[in-house]
Every structure is written in structure tokens, then in C-alpha cells.
Amino acid sequence: MDEVEVVVAHSERATLRVGDVFLKVDADQARVDVEVEAMSLAPVPTPEVLWRKPPVLAIAAVPGTTLGRLGGPVTGSPSAWAAAGAAIRKLHDAPLPPRLGRAGRSVVALTAELDAECELLVTNGLLPADLVTRNRRIAEAALRPWAPAFTHGDLQIAHVFLDGDEVTGIIDWSEAGRGDALYDLATFTLGHEEHRDDLIAGYGADVDLDVILAWWSLRSLLVVRWLIEHGFDAFAPGCEVDVLRSRM
Template sequence: MDEVEVVVAHSERATLRVGGVFLKVDADQARVDAEVEAMSLAPVPTPEVLWHKPPVLAVAALPGATLGRLGGPSTGSAAAWAAAGAAIRRLHDAPLPPRLGRAGRSADALAAELDAECELLVASGVLPADLVARNRRVAEAAFRPWTPAFTHGDLQIAHVFLEGDEVTGIIDWSEAGRGDALYDLATFTLGHEDRLADLLAGYGAEVDLDVIRAWWSLRSLLVVRWLAEHGFDPYAPGCEVDVLRSRM
């Protein structure tokens, strides 16, 4: 009999694996509905939806493996990274979905959220003031006009599967919607800056590298406290705090 593997679990949602099936339990029905809709619209391979009975979504496991994980070594050839970049470009060039995604927050809303979070990080002693201030300045470059794209919204390196140099699927679409394409590129290369050139070779478009760096800082500042409070370790080697330190 297959064992039950807890893939991730916190107060907002949990994902279990039983053999070749992933069971996603989410108390936010709107988030699950958005994920199912995004997978149906995305022009890239996605997991097969086996059934959907709120609050549980069952999807089939994807073949292949990821190119690594945050805090771990990056794997795969330059061609594999380029293939991931090409798949991401197909997504970004697709017709816009109806929903505004996580990557679609306005510059004013992001700036206000970031300022409040930076104050908390310093006041609580979670991060040194100079580290926060330096990364807050770097993050400024993300606050600029951008053309909406079909974005994944949580395109972590662990969410894209490949076999050899072919993308077999992209998982976890609950944050998808209209948004800033460079947010996806920055999320995918967070902690793996050395593979950005390979990814962009497949992406096939010029991007503003200062904005990518800005998103690395911005995303890391916004999630450090949440991760620590939900059982994750942003201080582990290669993870969010190291990303922030690299800007120093």
C-alpha cells in the first residue's frame, strides 16, 4: 500500500501525496477555483485534474524532476533551463486570464505593504536594519509601469518539472492571473542567480536585470516573517536571508 507523504502543511493549506496522486486541501474555495481555472487556460503542460470536491483538489503526479529547490544546488543542463524559459515565455504571451494574480498588485499597494513589513522586520529584530534598508532601496526598481501578462504568481523552481530538456508540467497555480512577467522570472531564479542567463536564453526577450534583482529583494523581504511563523526556515543556506545578504 502506498504511504501518505506530507508534502507541505501549514495553517492555510496542506498537500499530501499518495502514490501518483496529490491531494491539495485548502480552506479558501476561491483559491482552489482559481487554480483549476488557471490550469485550464495555461498554454503549457499542467497536472491532470482527477477530481475536485471542496475543500480537496486531486491532481496526478507529473513525470520528471525539477531543476532544484531554494537552498539546494541547481541541476539540469543549460538547455533544460532554456526549455523552462521558453515555457514561461509561452505562458506570458498567452491571452490574459480574467483574474488579477499575485504578481499583479499595484506599485502603490506593494510599496505600502513593503514599508510596513520592513518596519516590523526591524522593530522585531528579525533582520538587521542596514540589511533591510539596503534591500528596500534595491526593491524600488520593481515599482514601475509594466504590461500585464499571464503570470503563474508562485513560479518557484520546485514547481516546474522536466524530463531531460523537455518541460513535462508546471504545478501550483493558485496565485495565477494577470501580472508582472518579471515577477515570475525572479521567483524562478531566486537563490539561483547563476542560472538566470540560461533561463533568459530560452525566454527569448530582453529584460531589465535591475527589476529582476529588485523582485529578489522585494519577495524575500515580504516572506521572511511568514516563513518563520509557518514552520519554514528562511535563514537556511541559500534561502531568503542569504538572498538579502547577497545584495550587500
């Protein structure tokens, strides 16, 4: 019998792997609805849905390997990063999905969320005030009007699989929907600034680098407290707190 591997587990959801099958257990069925719908609409390789019986979604593993993970070593040639960029561009150019995604929050809502989170980070003693203030200032550039695109919404490098220079699958679509394309590019390159230019070369469009820098700060500020409260280490080398410190 194959071993059961716990891929990720916290109070909101858990993902288990048994052989070539991933079992995603999610208490929020709306998130699963978004994931299944997005995978059916996305013009890029996605996992095959094997079956669904709430609260469990079973999907097939995709071939290939990832370019790495946040806080860990990265692999892949410049052409592999460019191939990932080309796949992301294909997604962003696709017809818009019906739902707003994680990257589609309004500027007003996002500003309010960011300001509240910054205050909590300081008052709870999680991060020093000067670090939060500096990054809040940088994040301002992301708080602007944007043209909607088909976005993944959680496009970490661990969610994109490649075989050589070919993208073989993109996973974890529960945050997908209409949103800011630069949010995806920023998420993919978070903590791996040295590969940003290769990704953008493959993406093949003019990109406002100041906005990507802003999203690095904004995204990190928003997730530090959540990560800590759910048992993840935002202070690990190369992870979110290091990203914030690098802006100083």
C-alpha cells in the same frame, strides 16, 4: 498500500501525496478556483485534475523532475534551463486570464505592503536595519508600471518539471493571474543567479536585469516573516535571508 507523504503543511493549506495522486487541502476555496481555472487556460503542461470535493482537490502527478529547490542543489543543463525559459515565455505571451494574480498587485498596494513589512522586520528584531534598508532601496526598481502578462505567481524552480530538456508539467497555480512577467522570472531564479542567463536565453526577450534584482529583494523582504511564522527556515543556507545578504 502506498504511504501518505506530507509534501507541505501549514495553517493555510496542506498537500499530501498518495502514490501518483496529490491531495491539496485548502480552506480558501477561492484559491482552489484560481488554480483550476489557471490550469485550464495555461498553454503549458499542467497536472490533470482528477476530482474536486471541497476542501480537497485531487490532481495527478506529472512526469519528470525539477531543476532543484531554493536552498538546495540544482540540476539540469543550460539547455534545460533554456527550455524552462521558453515555457515561461509561452505562458507570458498567452491571452490574459480574467483575474489579477499574486504578481498583479498595484504599485501603490505593493509599496504599502513592502514598507509595512520592512518596519515589522526591524521592530520585531528579525533582521538588522541596515540589511532591510539596503534591500528596500534595491526593491524600488520593481515598483514601476508593467505590461500585464499571464503569470504563474509562485514560479519556484520546485514547481516546474522537466524530462531532459522538455518541460512536462508546471504545478501550484493558486497565485496565477494577470501580473508582472518579471516577477515570475525573478521567482524562478531566486537564489540561483548563476542560471539566470540560461533561463533568459530560452525566454528570448529583452529583460531588465535590474528589475529582476529588485524583485529578488522585494519578494524576500515580503516573505521572511511569513515563513518564520509558518515553521519554515528563511535563514537556511541559500534561502531568502542569504539572498538579502548577497545584495550587501
